[in-house]
Amino acid sequence: MHDLYGVNMILKGKNILITGGATGIGLALAKNLSNLGNTVIVCGRRQQKLEEAKQKIPSLNIRKCDITNNNDRVSMYKWIDSSFGGIDILVNNAGIQRYLDMRERNEMPNNDEIEINFSSLVNISYLFLPMLMKRKEAAIINVSSGLGFVPLARFAVYSATKAAVHSFTMSLRHQMKDTCVKVYEIIPPIVHDTELKGKPIEKTENSVSSDEVADAVVDGISNDMPEIAVGTAKRWHTASKSEAEEIFRRINS
Numbered sequence: 001m002h003d004l005y006g007v008n009m010i011l012k013g014k015n016i017l018i019t020g021g022a023t024g025i026g027l028a029l030a031k032n033l034s035n036l037g038n039t040v041i042v043c044g045r046r047q048q049k050l051e052e053a054k055q056k057i058p059s060l061n062i063r064k065c066d067i068t069n070n071n072d073r074v075s076m077y078k079w080i081d082s083s084f085g086g087i088d089i090l091v092n093n094a095g096i097q098r099y100l101d102m103r104e105r106n107e108m109p110n111n112d113e114i115e116i117n118f119s120s121l122v123n124i125s126y127l128f129l130p131m132l133m134k135r136k137e138a139a140i141i142n143v144s145s146g147l148g149f150v151p152l153a154r155f156a157v158y159s160a161t162k163a164a165v166h167s168f169t170m171s172l173r174h175q176m177k178d179t180c181v182k183v184y185e186i187i188p189p190i191v192h193d194t195e196l197k198g199k200p201i202e203k204t205e206n207s208v209s210s211d212e213v214a215d216a217v218v219d220g221i222s223n224d225m226p227e228i229a230v231g232t233a234k235r236w237h238t239a240s241k242s243e244a245e246e247i248f249r250r251i252n253s
């Protein structure tokens with residue numbers, strides 16, 4: 001487990017950018033953080049989803065932005081700088097998930113998952129870090145997954161991107177340790193009311209709602225927890241090698 005910061009971050013009066021915040025976990029987090037008195041900006045590729053999000057949370061600020069596109073990222077950065085005077089918190093939440101069976105020869109693997117889930121997270125963090133480092137108290141919050149700790153074979157690349165997010169987040173936290181930027185990792189289990197699989201998935205005893213994840217994030221950050229695992233992901237997150245192998249066998253059988 002990582003060292004605690006020894007300071008409970010105040011989640012009030014902050015400017016917060018949530019990538020992929022128009023739906024699912026990002027939207028639930030946007031709602032919680034807006035209710036706590038923060039200025040929340042969400043971005044995503046689909047204008048309609050952004051507008052629907054604004055109808056649900058009128059105080060929300062929305063921005064069409066494909067985080068894989070450097071021009072989009074830079075123009076969002078400039079807009080945030082001029083319209084809001086910067087952000088204090090960057091939530092790297094945008095993500096996609098694809099099925100992949102390496103035995104099937106229909107088409108080449110789609111590297112969008114690597115681009116969206118990992119490369120863009122690195123690039124957008126790099127872009128916003130100088131802005132964050134000028135603030136009094138700042139944070140980067142990265143959303144990984146329980147599958148970053150125990151992979152689900154049919155989501156082979158997705159699981160690998162989430163393991164990469166975990167590894168990168170540890171290194172970033174270490175690099176930022178003498179700065180004002182705290183680095184958090186959110187580790188959700190299956191979340192049933194999101195668009196990750198194109199449609200809401202069946203609620204089970206192992207799944208949670210996006211509101212439960214958002215509540216755990218606010219609670220964890222307010223209580224100085226750099227790694228916030230939710231529901232069944234708590235066990236995956238702290239599993240020994242043999243426990244992880246046992247979970248791997250069970251979920252892939």
Ligand SMILES: NC(=O)c1ccc[n+]([C@@H]2O[C@H](COP(=O)([O-])OP(=O)(O)OC[C@H]3O[C@@H](n4cnc5c(N)ncnc54)[C@H](OP(=O)(O)O)[C@@H]3O)[C@@H](O)[C@H]2O)c1
Nearest residue numbers: 020023024025045046066067094095145190191194195196
């Ligand atoms: N749902 C789960 O079971 C689960 C479990 C563990 C971790 N997670 C993680 O939680 C995070 C949020 O996912 P979710 O479950 O809430 O699913 P979701 O509802 O599909 O949210 C993902 C969001 O990312 C946005 N997005 C995707 N590609 C983007 C891009 N190139 N640029 C900007 N935005 C982009 C999507 O909007 P547009 O398509 O409009 O761009 C969408 O709003 C993801 O990182 C996911 O891996 C989810």
